[in-house]
Amino acid sequence: MSPQASTSIRGPPTRFAVALYPGFQALDVFGPLDILNMLSKIRPLSLQVLSATLDPVLTQTSSSGHSTGQSVVPTRTYADSVDDTEVLLVPGGFGSRDPANVAPVVEYVRAAYPRLRYLLTVCTGSAVVATSGVLDGRRATSNKIAWEWATAQGPRVNWVRQARWVTDGNIWTSSGVSAGIDMMYAFVADQYGEDIAQTLADRAEYIRNTDPDFDPFAEKAENRAAK
Template sequence: MSKKRTIGVVLFPEFELLDVFGPLEMFGIASDSFHINMVAQSKEAVASRQGPKSVVEHTFDEPIFYDILLVPGGQGTRREVDNKAILDWLRLQAHRAEYVSSVCTGSALLAKAGLLDGVRATTNKRSLDWGVSMGPKTLWQRRARWVEDGKIFTSSGISAGIDMSLALIQKILGPEKAQEIAKRAEYSWNQDANHDPFAK
């Protein structure tokens, strides 16, 4: 049996709901392999862009390290790219993490933190030019559902995070387990990382 990996999900005001809970549904189905933690700058519940709030379990100042980082996007990323606390935490965590992942404009936070320098990555195509401005040294992929480069997984807009999370689960637990999870979720998994119908 594989070890149980901890997932640190970064929350900030105006995060995108599906960016977080789409991937977490996939990881949560494999609860014997993954333990999910919600992490934010403070212990106050964090409101999503759509309104519903999420409970915070751990804060940035706690000496806890995570095996997998999940960084969502959303309107709040426009503000958080100037938040030293979140950028410093991402740098600290990313060096120890086994995998670093982002959904949508979450990759802009990784890029601003310098974690995508020289790395192939993608983001929400509607926000691609802004993402590029946050990480001029990133090798941005203008057509990709998600991109895997070493231990870093980045995905395109919103629902693409579900496809990416299944790809990461496949990397860790194997294709049969990833297929089983997609089937249990009744989700039609796009397994082709280059199939990006929204790139136009």
């Protein structure tokens, strides 16, 4: 059954979760989640914040080079997460480059994907998911500055360089950082209606990019690499 047919029968998803790890990119998480926060004023939603432990998860790591950062307190661990999550969001960030750091996320995605309705990634979150094998044979995109590294994590993935976000079945992947906001508005439009998505964007005073194929940062990254 296609995601569209499933949605029409079951209605839009209401149970979301985000998978955190040390060194996640703040806007990868907070951009999409703020859209969900605003959406929850219109439609009742639930959200789990997942991590390996219940300790606060930092946006910084010892090797990230940041002198400031924030932390988020998880609501559940991967081990005790309930099985009714419908939509899982996986962010990117400097911490995604450490295999040991993201190993709990990879293991959770591999186990949880068969029962998810949708899997969403932002930035190098697609590289994290790619190592689980879930993206094998799928079209996907990732952060353009980190393109060579990110795509190397999934040699069996059909990577799309010129894309702001890519939808392949029930998996949505977006380019770097702010692209996750455009992807989430597009996801809301697909699931809840364009009118709701635009209303939320207007309330946020955000100008949406509604074309998934328009990605000027792909060319910019190529030009930067050529110099």
